[in-house]
Amino acid sequence: MEAVRNKQVLFRGFITAAPKETDMEFRVGTAELRIPEGFKGVLVKNLYLSCDPFLRSRMREFYNSYIPPFTPGSVVEGFGISRVVETNDEGFRPGDLVSGLTGWEEYTLITSTDRLRKIQVDEKIPLSHHLGLLGQSQLNHARMPGFTAYAGFYEVCSPKKGERVFVSAACGAVGQLVGQLAKLHGCYVVGSAGTKQKVDLLKNKFGFDDAFNYKEEPDLAGAMKRYFPDGIDIYFDNVGGATLDAALLNMRIRGRIAACGMISQHSLSFKEGIHNLYMLIPKRIRMEGFIQSDYLHLFPQFLDRIGDLYKEERIVYMEDTHQGLESAPATLAGLFSGENVGKQVVCVCRE
Numbered sequence: 001m002e003a004v005r006n007k008q009v010l011f012r013g014f015i016t017a018a019p020k021e022t023d024m025e026f027r028v029g030t031a032e033l034r035i036p037e038g039f040k041g042v043l044v045k046n047l048y049l050s051c052d053p054f055l056r057s058r059m060r061e062f063y064n065s066y067i068p069p070f071t072p073g074s075v076v077e078g079f080g081i082s083r084v085v086e087t088n089d090e091g092f093r094p095g096d097l098v099s100g101l102t103g104w105e106e107y108t109l110i111t112s113t114d115r116l117r118k119i120q121v122d123e124k125i126p127l128s129h130h131l132g133l134l135g136q137s138q139l140n141h142a143r144m145p146g147f148t149a150y151a152g153f154y155e156v157c158s159p160k161k162g163e164r165v166f167v168s169a170a171c172g173a174v175g176q177l178v179g180q181l182a183k184l185h186g187c188y189v190v191g192s193a194g195t196k197q198k199v200d201l202l203k204n205k206f207g208f209d210d211a212f213n214y215k216e217e218p219d220l221a222g223a224m225k226r227y228f229p230d231g232i233d234i235y236f237d238n239v240g241g242a243t244l245d246a247a248l249l250n251m252r253i254r255g256r257i258a259a260c261g262m263i264s265q266h267s268l269s270f271k272e273g274i275h276n277l278y279m280l281i282p283k284r285i286r287m288e289g290f291i292q293s294d295y296l297h298l299f300p301q302f303l304d305r306i307g308d309l310y311k312e313e314r315i316v317y318m319e320d321t322h323q324g325l326e327s328a329p330a331t332l333a334g335l336f337s338g339e340n341v342g343k344q345v346v347c348v349c350r351e
């Protein structure tokens with residue numbers, strides 16, 4: 001069998017700061033389009049790859065976590081959408097479209113097929129949206145945005161009509177959907193983001209009631225007070241750090257904080273402390289961390305509801321698509337400087 005070109009992105013070595021393009025290496029190798037003897041699985045052609053904050057957690061030398069680190073020198077692994085080229089696993093056929101953990105390369109041999117999900121194609125929903133809007137994973141460590149927003153908002157935040165909701169990293173893959181779900185639920189919603197362009201999108205495209213640029217607010221607690229003079233009922237926290245600290249000061253009695261992610265802390269060797277935790281007591285605030293895969297039983301319901309809302313044009317979903325595998329390292333690094341506007345996707349091949 002003739003070997004074909006296989007472009008790849010390798011992880012160079014463990015890091016202690018925010019990821020940089022140079023922490024990964026692009027190379028052109030080869031692949032044989034057949035399953036090697038002795039292996040069971042599927043050989044896939046990768047079409048779209050997802051850039052997610054959790055990949056940073058796999059770049060540190062820390063083994064005592066639910067998520068193992070990458071091996072230096074190996075191909076970066078992340079969530080993707082792929083076409084099955086060859087299979088000796090009876091659960092799949094050549095031509096199937098699947099989503100699941102795959103390599104940052106053109107062709108990947110996947111042996112853990114129990115982690116793959118077959119995609120039911122719907123021509124009204126772009127295929128790449130299965131990484132963002134409709135994204136879910138059966139793995140703890142593949143955290144996908146759409147289902148995260150859905151489970152986090154409805155299950156952790158216990159929202160009620162008319163409540164005041166604050167969302168950070170609001171223009172990102174998770175945040176844009178949380179805000180729209182909250183609006184559909186009848187809530188007042190304000191988002192924070194790091195550029196004027198994102199603030200405009202939040203107000204004009206995603207339908208938030210208001211939004212502000214946290215980078216232009218030296219007094220974050222004061223800014224929140226301006227947007228929530230009567231306090232916040234629900235804070236959907238994607239960033240942690242100073243924003244969480246300021247939100248704690250602005251919560252209402254019996255408010256809820258969904259601790260979804262703390263991207264501001266991902267790249268710090270020593271995490272910042274939170275000073276205002278004492279507010280949990282007089283305000284009787286419930287603060288709860290969650291992982292989307294805790295709620296897998298809700299996934300079929302989520303697919304139907306969010307798919308319908310999208311097709312009925314009651315929600316929108318924005319992607320930031322980068323062309324070619326070569327763009328993947330810079331695209332991942334961009335998540336940590338806020339360069340993405342919406343869900344970060346790398347298109348390896350459109351077919």
Ligand SMILES: NC(=O)c1ccc[n+]([C@@H]2O[C@H](COP(=O)([O-])OP(=O)(O)OC[C@H]3O[C@@H](n4cnc5c(N)ncnc54)[C@H](OP(=O)(O)O)[C@@H]3O)[C@@H](O)[C@H]2O)c1
Pocket residue numbers: 052053054143144145148169170171172173174175192193194195198238239259260261262263264265290291292293335336337338339340341342343344
């Ligand atoms: N619990 C779960 O199951 C689960 C699942 C998926 C994701 N997550 C978490 O959810 C959060 C959002 O993920 P996502 O996929 O939607 O990412 P994203 O929001 O699309 O991208 C990350 C954004 O975070 C903001 N950011 C980066 N560094 C920051 C900092 N130091 N301080 C404040 N904001 C910063 C940037 O936007 P700005 O321009 O606004 O700065 C950046 O665009 C992450 O914390 C992630 O780890 C959790």
